[in-house]
Amino acid sequence: MTDLSTTFAGLRLKNPFIVSSSGLTDTAVKCRQLEDAGAGAVVLKSIFEEQIMQEHDHWYDPSNAEGSDYLSTYLRAHSLGQHIGLIREAKRVCTIPVIASINCSTHSEWTEYAGFVEDAGADALELNIMEVQTAMDYEYGTYEQRHIEVLQRVRKFVHLPIIMKLGMNLTNPVALANQLCANGAAGVVMFNRPYRPDINIDTGNFHAGELWTRLSDICESLRWVGICSARIPHMDYAVSGGVHDGWAATKALLAGSSAVEVCTTLYWNGPQRLRAMAEQLAQWMEERGYESIGQFKGRMNMDAAGGHRFYERTQFMKYFSGYVKN
Numbered sequence: 459m460t461d462l463s464t465t466f467a468g469l470r471l472k473n474p475f476i477v478s479s480s481g482l483t484d485t486a487v488k489c490r491q492l493e494d495a496g497a498g499a500v501v502l503k504s505i506f507e508e509q510i511m512q513e514h515d516h517w518y519d520p521s522n523a524e525g526s527d528y529l530s531t532y533l534r535a536h537s538l539g540q541h542i543g544l545i546r547e548a549k550r551v552c553t554i555p556v557i558a559s560i561n562c563s564t565h566s567e568w569t570e571y572a573g574f575v576e577d578a579g580a581d582a583l584e585l586n587i588m589e590v591q592t593a594m595d596y597e598y599g600t601y602e603q604r605h606i607e608v609l610q611r612v613r614k615f616v617h618l619p620i621i622m623k624l625g626m627n628l629t630n631p632v633a634l635a636n637q638l639c640a641n642g643a644a645g646v647v648m649f650n651r652p653y654r655p656d657i658n659i660d661t662g663n664f665h666a667g668e669l670w671t672r673l674s675d676i677c678e679s680l681r682w683v684g685i686c687s688a689r690i691p692h693m694d695y696a697v698s699g700g701v702h703d704g705w706a707a708t709k710a711l712l713a714g715s716s717a718v719e720v721c722t723t724l725y726w727n728g729p730q731r732l733r734a735m736a737e738q739l740a741q742w743m744e745e746r747g748y749e750s751i752g753q754f755k756g757r758m759n760m761d762a763a764g765g766h767r768f769y770e771r772t773q774f775m776k777y778f779s780g781y782v783k784n
């Protein structure tokens with residue numbers, strides 16, 4: 459009997475397929491349908507720091523002893539309250555882990571909100587800090603440092619596992635994962651997908667670039683999970699980006715991830731895709747005599763034979779030129 463169970467960020471999952479934060483997970487009913495279709499866990503649609511701060515600034519008065527009461531009353535009645543309601547309702551109808559998600563870029567007062575997330579019963583909190591850095595006077599390293607400061611501050615308010623969902627615009631994800639581990643992160647997701655701008659040359663307008671990923675987008679996540687899982691083995695990783703089938707998930711596990719986050723393929727193929735993905739993974743395991751994920755997880759990380767030659771390579775040298783026909 460093939461056992462697909464895994465542990466990610468301290469959460470026991472029946473299988474490694476986590477549904478990513480997106481419109482797929484913005485109601486409790488959808489979350490339950492995803493569970494019925496075979497999801498191992500769900501990450502709820504993110505709430506954004508700006509949403510929290512607008513409401514927080516408007517209502518919070520630290521000199522008022524009853525400020526917190528006002529805040530919580532207001533939260534219940536408005537958008538933040540709806541988010542808390544989503545967590546509560548998803549927890550009520552689902553038996554799989556429910557992970558809340560906050561899209562944030564500062565370590566300011568909003569971080570207290572994490573306490574409400576914990577009180578609402580979320581099993582973990584995913585923080586999504588991805589942002590494009592464009593300031594002319596930007597000091598190198600401050601973006602990465604902000605990840606650490608947000609984590610440190612949120613950890614003051616909650617005990618639940620904190621998962622850091624990283625963007626790809628980092629100089630050295632290994633150093634950051636190491637710092638996040640040292641500061642108590644329970645898991646790292648590699649990588650989030652940014653909104654991408656495009657230009658329509660007929661109308662002269664901007665429009666949103668391709669929203670969806672491709673199967674080949676998994677390669678950068680494989681690189682960094684493959685390196686990080688060898689360098690910082692006591693951290694849990696999940697691959698996000700391009701996991702469209704069970705074989706892509708198999709690659710992610712071989713590189714050293716404990717789970718995968720899945721989005722595009724579920725928009726395209728519906729929740730039933732989850733069962734097919736689990737079957738593909740199970741079939742691959744059965745054919746090789748693996749009974750559990752632990753038997754092959756990380757087998758192809760950086761330390762595996764020849765791993766560094768593939769994960770650390772960036773340049774196409776003459777050696778590769780035969781691939782391109784002139």
Ligand SMILES: Cc1cc2nc3c(=O)[nH]c(=O)nc-3n(C[C@H](O)[C@H](O)[C@H](O)COP(=O)(O)O)c2cc1C
Nearest residue numbers: 478479480504586650651671698699700720721722
């Ligand atoms: C329509 C849509 C909405 C998304 N919303 C969020 C979000 O609210 N928070 C977040 O962290 N990621 C969000 N994402 C990113 C996904 O969670 C995921 O990381 C990304 O799509 C890459 O995974 P995939 O290749 O399986 O699509 C969204 C993606 C899509 C396509």
